[in-house]
Amino acid sequence: MSNAVMEPGTLVQEPEAHNPVEPFLRMERIPHIWCPGCGIGTTVNCFARALMNAGLNTDKVAVVSGIGCSGRVAGYVNLDSFHTTHGRAIPFATGLKLANPELTVVVYSGDGDLASIGGNHLIHAARRNLDIKVICVNNLVYAMTGGQTAATTPVSSTTATSPYGTFEPTLNLPQLLEAAGATYIARWTTYHVKQLEKAMTEALKHKGFSFVEVLSPCPTLFQRRNHLGDGLATMKFYKEHSQTKHGASTADTGLTKEGDIVVGKFVVKEREEYIEGMTRHFTEHLGRPFEFKVRTC
Numbered sequence: 152m153s154n155a156v157m158e159p160g161t162l163v164q165e166p167e168a169h170n171p172v173e174p175f176l177r178m179e180r181i182p183h184i185w186c187p188g189c190g191i192g193t194t195v196n197c198f199a200r201a202l203m204n205a206g207l208n209t210d211k212v213a214v215v216s217g218i219g220c221s222g223r224v225a226g227y228v229n230l231d232s233f234h235t236t237h238g239r240a241i242p243f244a245t246g247l248k249l250a251n252p253e254l255t256v257v258v259y260s261g262d263g264d265l266a267s268i269g270g271n272h273l274i275h276a277a278r279r280n281l282d283i284k285v286i287c288v289n290n291l292v293y294a295m296t297g298g299q300t301a302a303t304t305p306v307s308s309t310t311a312t313s314p315y316g317t318f319e320p321t322l323n324l325p326q327l328l329e330a331a332g333a334t335y336i337a338r339w340t341t342y343h344v345k346q347l348e349k350a351m352t353e354a355l356k357h358k359g360f361s362f363v364e365v366l367s368p369c370p371t372l373f374q375r376r377n378h379l380g381d382g383l384a385t386m387k388f389y390k391e392h393s394q395t396k397h398g399a400s401t402a403d404t405g406l407t408k409e410g411d412i413v414v415g416k417f418v419v420k421e422r423e424e425y426i427e428g429m430t431r432h433f434t435e436h437l438g439r440p441f442e443f444k445v446r447t448c
């Protein structure tokens with residue numbers, strides 16, 4: 152250690168501080184496009200930490216997003232990532248997984264993209280128990296296009312397309328996914344960062360269709376129109392109104408505009424995964440071992 156005395160007024164060069172999640176992000180694309188108080192960035196932080204926890208080779212992880220503010224995640228993660236068309240992230244991910252079963256395929260998108268326009272694909276991937284991991288950022292609206300009513304918008308909410316409030320029944324995503332056949336289902340909010348990180352880690356490791364719903368504020372378009380305050384007010388709301396109920400019946404996880412939010416790990420079960428099922432089926436029917444392989448030219 153040097154005993155040299157520093158001259159008064161010498162500038163001390165502080166070592167540059169780095170966030171441990173930086174290697175998982177395309178730092179050259181920062182600052183991101185998301186509004187102040189938006190929850191999407193928080194979910195990305197949790198996802199990066201989940202990738203570290205899961206200890207996966209990131210060369211074998213691919214992220215697929217649809218269109219929307221949440222769909223922009225694909226552009227910020229330092230992984231092979233694909234920004235596909237609106238509602239079509241799951242079919243794209245299905246093709247990717249079948250073409251290269253070694254990959255961990257993560258679909259990262261919004262409630263509108265996954266459950267409104269893309270709802271049909273969501274149901275069938277869950278029915279097949281295809282081994283993909285779906286992270287659904289649920290801000291209760293179609294945010295990117297101006298905050299229109301989505302299938303997930305709670306009754307009586309004011310949106311760009313419902314100035315007198317919405318009246319259509321709201322999709323309860325955990326219940327829908329359980330009925331369709333998903334084998335891992337959890338819900339947290341952007342207030343529950345440690346729990347969310349853990350759920351994402353579990354989903355990354357789970358074999359079969361995994362669904363993690365994250366309630367996330369859109370202060371610009373949902374909270375403001377509904378007089379629910381800013382991003383910080385929404386964190387307080389999530390803190391005060393969330394009830395952790397692991398194993399809760401998904402019939403009881405429906406969302407209302409200002410009611411309590413049931414969070415937790417609702418479903419974890421084992422069921423034959425899609426590629427395993429295909430392998431078993433053809434082995435039985437062809438009378439010889441069948442190996443699932445995609446022919447490349």
Ligand SMILES: Cc1ncc(C[n+]2csc(CCOP(=O)(O)OP(=O)(O)O)c2C)c(N)n1
Pocket residue numbers: 218219220221222237260261262263264265288290292293294295296301
């Ligand atoms: C086929 C098609 N229909 C509509 C749109 C317009 N559009 C783009 S993003 C979006 C809403 C996305 O909502 P969500 O998935 O909830 O993402 P958020 O912006 O809320 O994060 C819509 C309707 C489009 N790009 N393509």
Ligand code: SF4
Pocket residue numbers: 184185186188189190191220221290294295368369370371372
């Ligand atoms: S419009 Fe809403 S969801 Fe989109 S970046 Fe802004 S706060 Fe986030």
Ligand SMILES: [Mg+2]
Pocket residue numbers: 219261262263288289290291292293294
């Ligand atoms: Mg949305």
